[in-house]
Amino acid sequence: MNVTLILFQIDTTLEESALSPAPPENVGREQAKGCWQPGRSGNPRGKPKGARNHATRAAEALLEGEANALTRKAIDSALAGDVMALRLCMERILPARKSRLVNFELPAVKSATDLPAALAALIEAIAQGNLSPDEATPIAALLDAQRRAIETTELEKRIAALEAGRALS
Incomplete structure (x- = not known):
């Protein structure tokens, strides 16, 4: 998907929301509570699996094709002494160990x-x-x-x- 296309989609969404009428000022929590019947969702099937937010898709599209350049820049910054860039690179090279398989002799426990x-x-x-x-x-x-x-x-x-x-x- 083209970057300008995504930005255009975001802009049209913003324009559409700007054109929609504002809710009356007297709409409070009491009226909002009655929007849906108890026990019934407005979206019974829920969010589809793998669905991503518009902002996430826009950010991914902007970064598309730039991963190599950004990685190289982070490495160069780390080598130049930028502590945060160095930390970022080290966390990717050697992530914190969560657990490992252990192998040692343990006698059978039957009683x-x-x-x-x-x-x-x-x-x-x-x-x-x-x-x-x-x-x-x-x-x-x-x-x-x-x-x-x-x-x-x-x-x-x-x-x-x-x-x-x-x-x-």
Whole structure:
């Protein structure tokens, strides 16, 4: 799409809105509340997926074909000592790490008696530098959730056995 075409579309939209009559001054919240019936939307299907705002499309059209020049300018500014440009470039080259896959030996946990060995393996991985404490924390939380699930299952079995014993008496 041509840049001038988009700008023309924006201008015509502005002209059309300027030509529309202004709402009366006495229109307040009470009258605005009655525009739609409760539970019914004015646009039941909602905004289509992938639909973008007019300003975003206009900005993309203006930048079309300029990405290489702008990137080169940012790099040149960073190399010249512009701290903000340097930060921008570094954030693109090496973004902040959110998470990573970790690989270490964790013994199987089938009962509550297996949990201490699993936690010991987790602590050993931290001590060896294979895991950071921040990476180990969610794993420890998973082990705790597994412990609770094991305890709940064992309690249900005990309660069922006790109830079965009472039924026989």
